[in-house]
Amino acid sequence: MAILEVLHFPDDRLRNKALPVDNIDLKIKEIAENMLETMYAENGIGLAATQVNILKRIVVIDLSEEKNRPLVLVNPRITKLEGKESMREGCLSVPDYFDTVERAEKIEFNYKTLENEIVNMETDGLLAVCVQHEIDHLNGKLFIDYLSPLKRQRLKKKIEKLERQDAKAL
Ligand code: ZN
Numbered sequence: 001m002a003i004l005e006v007l008h009f010p011d012d013r014l015r016n017k018a019l020p021v022d023n024i025d026l027k028i029k030e031i032a033e034n035m036l037e038t039m040y041a042e043n044g045i046g047l048a049a050t051q052v053n054i055l056k057r058i059v060v061i062d063l064s065e066e067k068n069r070p071l072v073l074v075n076p077r078i079t080k081l082e083g084k085e086s087m088r089e090g091c092l093s094v095p096d097y098f099d100t101v102e103r104a105e106k107i108e109f110n111y112k113t114l115e116n117e118i119v120n121m122e123t124d125g126l127l128a129v130c131v132q133h134e135i136d137h138l139n140g141k142l143f144i145d146y147l148s149p150l151k152r153q154r155l156k157k158k159i160e161k162l163e164r165q166d167a168k169a170l
Contacts, residue, residue: 004038004052009094010156015140018050018057020075024116028058032072032114035060040067044092046130048137051093059111059134063126073111076135079120080108087129089143097155101146103132 007014021028031054039047039060049058059073083105090098106124109131113119123131133143144152 001037002034003041004034004054006038006042006047006051006092007053009091009142009144009159011093013053014050014093014137014142016050016055017140018048018055018138020057021112024074024112024114028056028074029114031056032058032060032074036062036070036072039092042092045126046134047092048134050137050140057138059131059138061127061130061134063130072114073131073134074114076109076111076131076138078107078109078132078135082106085124085129087126089129089133091133091143093137094142094144094155094159097144099144099147099151101129101133101143103129107131109135 031049035047035049035052035058038052039045039062045063046059046061049056057075059076061071061073062069081104084102085105086100086102088098089101105128106122107128108120108122110118110120136142144155
């Protein structure tokens with residue numbers, strides 16, 4: 001297993017669109033394992049393959065306190081969106097920034113497991129938000145895209161400034 005590098009906004013590679021997984025083989029299982037390890041190492045609750053520069057439609061999620069209930073979604077697809085809910089979100093690709101995003105409150109979605117089984121699921125609350133956030137990543141979309149352009153521009157400047165300071169400190 002290996003910890004992968006998580007791309008940070010405004011890296012253009014976060015805008016790439018991931019492609020469907022045709023065949024769940026050992027390689028895909030290894031990617032999922034590495035993604036889980038990376039997510040746990042970074043203290044995240046979800047990670048999409050595009051965030052580690054792998055353009056495959058794979059998402060890992062673990063909402064449990066003990067970090068022992070991993071969920072691997074291959075080719076996840078939302079089939080129904082219902083209602084509206086606002087929640088404060090963060091993202092491993094946008095470190096130290098949190099903001100409120102409005103999304104569907106309740107969703108129905110399906111995905112393939114690593115055992116090649118198709119699962120249909122209906123959910124709400126944090127899991128519904130998380131699945132929407134991660135599938136956005138697979139489509140090259142970030143949660144900050146829902147903010148006003150002015151807010152996003154300010155955030156970009158702040159991050160670039162921080163990165164310049166980091167560079168000088170070396
Ligand atoms: Zn994210």
